[in-house]
Amino acid sequence: MSGTEGRGLVLEEKLLFESSVPGRVGYSLADLDVPNVLPDESLIRSELTGFPELSEVDVIRHYTRLSTWNYGVDSGFYPLGSCTMKYNPKINEKTARMPGFAELHPHSPDSLSQGALELMYELQIALGEVSGFPAITLQPAAGAQGEFAGMLMIRAYHESRGEKRSKVLIPDTAHGTNPASAALCGYDVVPIASDGLLSASAVAEAMSDDVAGLMITNPNTLGLYEQEIIEICRIVHAGGGLVYCDGANLNALMGISRPGDIGIDVMHFNLHKTFSTPHGGGGPGAGPVGVVEALEPFMPIPRVVKVDGGYRLDCDRPQSIGRVKAFAGHFGILVRAYTYILAMGGEGLKRATELAVLNANYVRARLEGVFDLPYKQRSLHEVVFSENNLPNDCHTLDVAKRLIDYGFHPPTIYFPLVIKGALMIEPTETESKQALDEFCDALMAIAKEAQDNPELLKQAPVRAKMRRLDETAAARKPVLRWEA
Amino acid sequence: MRYLPHTDNDIQQMLETISVDRIEDLFSGIPSSCRLSRPLDIASAAAESELVVRLQELSGRNASVSDWDAFLGGGSYNHFIPAVVDHLVSRSEFYTAYTPYQPEISQGTLQAIFEFQTLICQLTGMDIANASMYDGASACAEAVLLALRCARKRNKVLLSSALHPQYRETVRTYCRYLQVEIEEIPYTESFATDLETLKGQLDDQVAAVVAGYPNYFGRVEDVAALAEVTHGQGARLITAVAEPLALALFKSPGELGADVVVGEGQSFGIPLSYGGPGIGFFAVKKQDMRALPGRLVGETVDQDGKRGYVLTLATREQHIRRERATSNICSNQGMCTLIVGIYLALHGKQGLRLLAEQNYAKAAYARQRIAQLKGFQVMQGESFNEFVVICSEPAADLRARLEQAQILAGIPLVSDYPEQQRSLLVCVTEQNSREQIDRLVTELAGGAA
Incomplete structure (x- = not known):
């Protein structure tokens, strides 16, 4: 693969507002069948200045062209570490659009929403079984909101016992959302240094009766299972704290190890990662949370509960942390995840985990020696290389951009922060050996280019819609909207 | 499994490249005390045709606003979605x-x-x-x-x-x-x-x-x-x-x-x-x-x-x-x-305004008709496509009664406003025809046309 052949047609497209033609319409409205009345003139706005005027064809072309500048999982390999970019099954899209789901109003009485409530209840049961937690809430809108809800529950738990603890321990490999979510609960964040793995002694040293808990990611963002997790949980519990687990990496554990069985007290799920719902160009996801029994009274409202003859939404929960959003979660996403679980079955979920781990280890085996691997322990669903071996002042960013020229979405880069120039690769289970081989071949070719012709990396990408964009200029003089 | 592309042969070759014998060996980093020793208690895989049946069954037990005359708003609105x-x-x-x-x-x-x-x-x-x-x-x-x-x-x-x-x-x-x-x-x-x-x-x-x-x-x-x-x-x-x-x-x-x-x-x-x-x-x-x-x-x-x-x-x-x-x-x-x-691009400058005007006019029509009913009052002051109706009976009872006529009449306010026991929040959008509004009014009045 030379990396230069086959450049395709790249269409240009202006902004909606620049394509607008006065008098053009893209809508159809039925004739008004009641008397036409208007509010008092003093309340009425002037026209929607700047709003576009386009035909249906204009709108179709506009967005179709925009779509061609994107790269999705359906376009090709998307090994974005920590994001679990697995294939999004098409049947999920179809079930979420069934009229009883898509056209169900959130204020419909429970008696007329039984199918939706049963689906949610069943999904809670399935997520509970995968994770080992007895209680699940589906309300949080995304992983970060799940973290927030989980940490609020921890705080509510302590306060219900009259304890005022003010600190939360977070290892340095954690996602940025962890400290941000803890801070939103009024906690002070105490970072703990880890050397790839978190040691029980480091936790013991940091633990005090002012510590509300620990936020841990397991397997962590290096793809490593925390070896001392049971002892770590024991230490935190002995000190009166609780353990939160960031469930971003649950794809490494389904059917293999359950966080709820090993001492974790709270964990969020990312349904858009582990359970195949689409990432949507950045959301909407869904961030259900599982908890141990002691935390169940504090779960957000509403709760989906089973009662005689059916299901209902329960809001009468005096110890609840309250609501984190309107209505009962991202229901449309929950339908997709439920569909996925039915399609996979229990054995299929375990198989997904096994093959995700196989794929990551295969990439690791093929690239170890070509790229520097700072942590050599047995890794699970992802593998993180550093930029240490790169010659000629080539950096991780250059490798990532060059991968675009080879037709791949780059891995996550520069995260976790503990690795210099991290290249974090998570292939997921839905990639074939052939896809992985092509990707590894490309990375090996790029490593060679770095040696022989580093300019190819530094100028990359040259085959995308755009060349490298000036992010500094964007931040220095922000232009955040179109203006006439 | 159709989402998992691996053949046995692929797996074998991959394991050889990794230098392990079995997939299970890849999990050796997980302490045995952390392992789940039984299969997940989740039903076995369903074929696509089977899951469609199950999901349709669940979907069918919900009230789609296409099958009901729905006057529900309260933060979620039934508007037409162009293809x-x-x-x-x-x-x-x-x-x-x-x-x-x-x-x-x-x-x-x-x-x-x-x-x-x-x-x-x-x-x-x-x-x-x-x-x-x-x-x-x-x-x-x-x-x-x-x-x-x-x-x-x-x-x-x-x-x-x-x-x-x-x-x-x-x-x-x-x-x-x-x-x-x-x-x-x-x-x-x-x-x-x-x-x-x-x-x-x-x-x-x-x-x-x-x-x-x-x-x-x-x-x-x-x-x-x-x-x-x-x-x-x-x-x-x-x-x-x-x-x-x-x-x-x-x-x-x-x-x-x-x-x-x-x-x-x-x-x-x-x-x-x-x-x-x-x-x-x-x-x-x-x-x-x-x-x-x-x-x-x-x-x-x-x-x-x-x-x-x-x-x-x-x-x-x-x-x-x-x-x-x-x-x-x-x-x-x-x-x-x-x-x-x-x-917004489809509706554009004119379409969005016209759509808003239709919502306003339809809600105004409903509001005016309900105001004329004996035993009903409507909220005073300017509104858009939603308004409060004060009934002569608890709003929750009224709602339940109208459900019998396949009408979702509105949201009883009592659960959020205990003092509003007889108040119903009614929403009318472009999706509600005059015929639907007239039927709502008739049913509110007691069903006798």
């Missing part, structure tokens, strides 16, 4: 991508968000809008946090009791452990925020006043007056818009003096979907740009000088600022920004 919307958002280049971290291969998503930000600014009359929040309620909570951040020494927030109850609850959850004092402003007999009481509640400790526009009862609040008294004490006025279609007809909150405008964008092409996902929008004046939560897309150029778009001002965000970030939010509601952009 174009679903067609375009089904392009997997959009929905199977993630956050546009690599701008060179994400210009589709980035330009669509930049356009979304612009459309929200135009609609709300504000300077800057972010790339979206989870929903109207959480956007409202984040707006309160922004106001508290920007007015460092002030720690009090006044919420109109006519603000959506779930928005108020969400604000309380977000502020739960942040030493914030939250007070509610009562509403008047005509279901508007009580301006006179507000004047007495305001002091130099108040960071923000929050009111709906329209409010939960459908009332179009006097935002200019609210802004004037709020600004008089140096606080910010946050308006939360649960039905943004109203902004195509009524003066924009920005024009009336609001400092922060947040809301729910579900009305613009997003299915009801039992309340989620929707999309929160979040707009501010220039001065608050660096205090914004969430993603922002900005314009720039590439190495060849070509115009393009990138995520920008990221130093506000959690992946850089960690515990000192302006919010813990990571992703926005990408797909939903796309839907809103498509919907």
